[in-house]
Amino acid sequence: MTQQQNLLDLQELRVDRGGVTVLDIPSFSLSENEFVSLIGPNGAGKSTLLLSLLGLINRQSGTVCYRGGAVASQSQWLELRRRTAMVLQDPLLFDSTVFDNVASGLKLRGLGRAEIKTRVATYLERFNLTHMAQRSARKLSGGEARRVSLARAFAVEPEVIFFDEPFANLDPPTRQALTDDMDRIIRDRGIAAILVTHDQSEALRMSQRIVVMNRGSIVQQGTPAEVMNHPVNEFVANFVGMETILEGEVISNNEQQMAVMVAGREVDTIGDAEPGAQVYCCIRPENVTISVSHPDEKSSARNLYPGRVTDVASMGPFLRLQLDCGFPLTSYVTRESFAKLELCEGREVYASFKATSVHLIRRRAA
Numbered sequence: 557m558t559q560q561q562n563l564l565d566l567q568e569l570r571v572d573r574g575g576v577t578v579l580d581i582p583s584f585s586l587s588e589n590e591f592v593s594l595i596g597p598n599g600a601g602k603s604t605l606l607l608s609l610l611g612l613i614n615r616q617s618g619t620v621c622y623r624g625g626a627v628a629s630q631s632q633w634l635e636l637r638r639r640t641a642m643v644l645q646d647p648l649l650f651d652s653t654v655f656d657n658v659a660s661g662l663k664l665r666g667l668g669r670a671e672i673k674t675r676v677a678t679y680l681e682r683f684n685l686t687h688m689a690q691r692s693a694r695k696l697s698g699g700e701a702r703r704v705s706l707a708r709a710f711a712v713e714p715e716v717i718f719f720d721e722p723f724a725n726l727d728p729p730t731r732q733a734l735t736d737d738m739d740r741i742i743r744d745r746g747i748a749a750i751l752v753t754h755d756q757s758e759a760l761r762m763s764q765r766i767v768v769m770n771r772g773s774i775v776q777q778g779t780p781a782e783v784m785n786h787p788v789n790e791f792v793a794n795f796v797g798m799e800t801i802l803e804g805e806v807i808s809n810n811e812q813q814m815a816v817m818v819a820g821r822e823v824d825t826i827g828d829a830e831p832g833a834q835v836y837c838c839i840r841p842e843n844v845t846i847s848v849s850h851p852d853e854k855s856s857a858r859n860l861y862p863g864r865v866t867d868v869a870s871m872g873p874f875l876r877l878q879l880d881c882g883f884p885l886t887s888y889v890t891r892e893s894f895a896k897l898e899l900c901e902g903r904e905v906y907a908s909f910k911a912t913s914v915h916l917i918r919r920r921a922a
């Protein structure tokens with residue numbers, strides 16, 4: 557089997573700012589076509605990590621390799637930056653037309669006029685901006701300006717793209733439309749990407765790998781389901797909110813009443829994905845009800861699964877139960893219910909939740 561080469565490799569990175577170590581990362585890598593999200597609280601070091609990967613910030617130690625070769629000289633850093641695009645929360649548009657803004661990266665890279673014209677036209681169209689090519693970039697709405705900054709970044713046809721909270725403060729429909737456009741182009745062109753986001757559903761939807769950072773370190777990384785369902789410590793558990801995240805595939809959709817296949821079991825949900833779509837079913841622990849005998853058939857919960865309690869942990873006034881129902885499920889029960897139902901590790905139970913309790917997120921194929 558041939559091993560896929562990493563696009564970017566970072567080793568032994570340490571960055572001090574204002575006399576304080578703000579980043580200490582033994583290793584980090586990004587492989588070809590991979591989409592990675594960096595999540596973590598304010599000040600965790602997410603933006604500093606992006607800047608470090610491009611050599612845009614002084615570092616105490618650390619080497620970056622691009623396709624296996626060390627990036628050391630000034631010209632090697634410039635070459636890496638030439639192959640990379642970065643989209644920031646502030647679109648930072650020039651005071652000129654939309655066309656000129658989208659063309660700016662291409663001019664810098666020395667493309668000829670005819671090629672620039674064709675390339676800009678392609679990316680204006682992809683981001684639905686053709687009709688405003690001659691508009692002043694100063695007179696755009698927040699959503700339009702973000703579109704222009706995305707078109708500008710993609711127009712240089714980078715091998716890697718970094719996004720630092722590119723959709724913060726946008727209304728949800730605009731945000732959704734932009735992430736859909738961006739996701740399509742990234743997949744079409746096989747671009748590797750790192751996204752810094754505070755929106756966990758965005759991270760879930762877009763990423764093959766989620767990296768959780770705190771206080772300058774990487775605390776955990778893995779597939780979205782691994783990180784969300786198996787947090788390595790209390791910090792990650794609290795930060796990701798402890799929803800159960802199940803990978804599944806839509807098998808039917810009848811006027812938004814959907815069935816999703818999860819680990820060989822059917823989960824009923826409400827939504828609008830088409831059969832065959834890859835999704836995550838997200839279920840909050842407070843929406844999972846436990847009973848020890850088969851519940852009344854009249855129960856309104858559409859999803860009912862026999863399972864076993866695999867772990868019990870104290871959560872203040874509640875107990876958190878980990879269940880194995882053929883897939884993992886987390887439930888909170890009060891101490892009173894826990895005693896009344898005589899629950900304990902190993903106990904066989906029934907877990908149920910309503911179709912309306914399942915929050916559906918489309919999943920990027922691995």
Ligand SMILES: Nc1ncnc2c1ncn2[C@@H]1O[C@H](COP(=O)(O)OP(=O)(O)OP(=O)(O)O)[C@@H](O)[C@H]1O
Nearest residue numbers: 573574578596597598599600601602603604605752
């Ligand atoms: N110009 C600066 N001078 C000194 N320290 C800085 C500077 N910029 C950032 N820092 C510090 O570096 C650390 C990492 O900041 P960074 O912006 O990378 O975090 P972040 O995870 O991206 O945060 P946020 O989610 O708030 O954007 C923080 O402790 C921050 O206070």
